[in-house]
Amino acid sequence: MAEAAVLVVTGGRVVDREGERPADIAVGADGRILAVDPSIEPGGAQVLDATGCVVAPGLVDLHTHLREPGREEAETVESGSRAAALGGFTAVVAMPNTEPTVDNAAVVSQVLDLGKRGLCEVFTAGAITVGREGEQLAPMGEMAALGVRLFTDDGRGVQDERLMRRALEYASGLDVTLAQHCEVESLSRGGHMHEGAWSSRLGIPGIPAQAEELMVSRDLALVELTGARMHFQHLSTAGSVELVRAAKAKGLPVTAEACPHHFTLTHAALAGYDPVFKVNPPLRTDGDVAAVKRGLGDGTIDAIATDHAPHTQETKEAPFDEAPCGMVGLETALALALTELELPIERVLALLSWQPAAIAGIADSHGGPVAVGRPANLCVIDTGASWVVDPARSASRSRNNPYAGRTLTGKVRHTVLWGEPVVVEGEAQR
């Protein structure tokens, strides 16, 4: 090592896309990895102890709602990025459904600027249509010029087939990916939970699984028509997973994500009318949960995305049908995956790190491999640690966490962002 290390991570097992090996990691002043060796003398460098832990490329969230600008009382870029870092994420893609919408270069710049002070790297998706109104294409080119790689009207799907076709064609010329929140509104309108046994019993208007599946199916047809690349957000039904599985078997250029709540919770959670469990797409049946798990296990679903959606207590305490959809998820995603999925850790990390990094178009800086010259975006995971979820201890400004009191196994011990230890021993450093 010609250059002096400023940080050394010692005693851990590195797990990245190349496999698993015990190694120490030295990081230089430029935030890049200087050395990966079985044993490194720290010298004067700061030491992060990773004994008994997995050292992995930092996690990447494809689907985070940071609420800024417009809803700073629920979350800010800063508070959201701190929650992300505590959850092991070194990069998040912020959803564009802010107020104003991220549908032009000015708002993109605003979010990226705010992100520079964050505890993880903040990327933003842009809206596909102006104001997410589904009527006019947003200026994807000017946003792509600022580095936006993913476009979505998330919170809504693009309803009009003709417009979606044009969006896909236009996007393919910019080498960006369109991501879709799949929901046919004429079927879902007025619904507040999954339509089925529980909605019938509770007297809550339902959203049928087909409201999602019809749009997945329509978009697959449009991908076939245009040849454009497409990413399906937060798949929640067995039918959607099956459609994507068949599309991949046919060789269509599609990817998909699923959220932790869709593989850990069912619509039965709504029995007590607690809006903390109200989310869109809604919590579904046991069969859907099993299908999402299968999809994550067999590669049909490429990424776990949090759909971290903070809301203030006041808004979440509204009557069930008036309360907003969404739950926080950045700090529990990894532990839920490790606890509930019964997958080897390399698979879980593929779903949470390098595969989402590739979809987000940021694989050059996130998602590893852990090798000399690469940016030191890392997380250190104590896979054996169990902990109890306490929403009050969250870094998020919001407390709408459906897992309060749940015991999970697997905890982030340290997070390193471009060589800077932003989380040490489970505590945010700024």
Added chain:
Amino acid sequence: MSHLLSVADLGAQGIEEILRLTDSFVEVSERAIPKVPALRGKTVVSLFYEDSTRTRLSFETAAKRLGADTMTFSVGTSSVKKGESVRDTVQTIEAMGVDAIVVRHASAGVPWQIARWASSVIVNAGDGWHEHPTQALLDCYTIRRRLGSLQGRRIAIVGDIKHSRVARSDVLAFTMLGAEVVLVAPPTLLPPSLEGWPVTVEHDLDETLSKVDVVYLLRMQLERQREALLPSLREYTARYGLTPRRAEHLGADAIVMHPGPMNRGVEIAAEVADLPNAVMVDQVRNGVAVRMAVLFLLLGSGTQLEGVDRG
């Protein structure tokens, strides 16, 4: 029992207990001065986010006959209209010193949410499409008075089951007391899933009427036509309305029920509503006594029940 939120929480035994107590309060209601001081010093608040003069008056009459003070929180003229949250409203009411809150809300589940925050007794007076437990209790009581028992009785509930809190509570209560329930409705007005419901479904009212002891008609909301759940009210009446000709299929002892208010000429013909085996007036009268029993059970104690035979 600390609240009355759902019929399901009562169980058959709880329902029986309330119905037994209702007998005593029917007797009280028939007196020259129909009052007992059982809840003297207690305050019962009606918190109605949705207009229902009938239900509110029934609860308030029940509370007054038990000697309780009553207050009405009139949402139409209050700060709630200016966006105050349900939680803040409940806290304000509780700060005034109340013992029970009778709550009606257009959203399912609100009484459950309030029960998590409140320290007073919560009585569900109807939540969205979900439940209306005191209606089910008064319906059970009315059937029992007319037919002796619900055990083995066949009851048809006809109409808009999907959007009906009365139907959900009635299905639970009737079947808990041993009745068989058949739902008669066009599929667009049935819940999307009947998984776990102890009922059968029939689409032909004529077929069903001759085989039941009770036909329970639900109010048809006129907007169901606009929502494309029905081609027209005329077609609904033709297929599911209780017309005088259809009513002839009913057995001699069979009774006709309706939670009110009725749309005469839609779900029920005027002539049928006035037949002697139509018991809508009994339902209203029994409603007061059942609500007295509920409030007494939730707020009273044995020693306060002076002059009432608990039978």
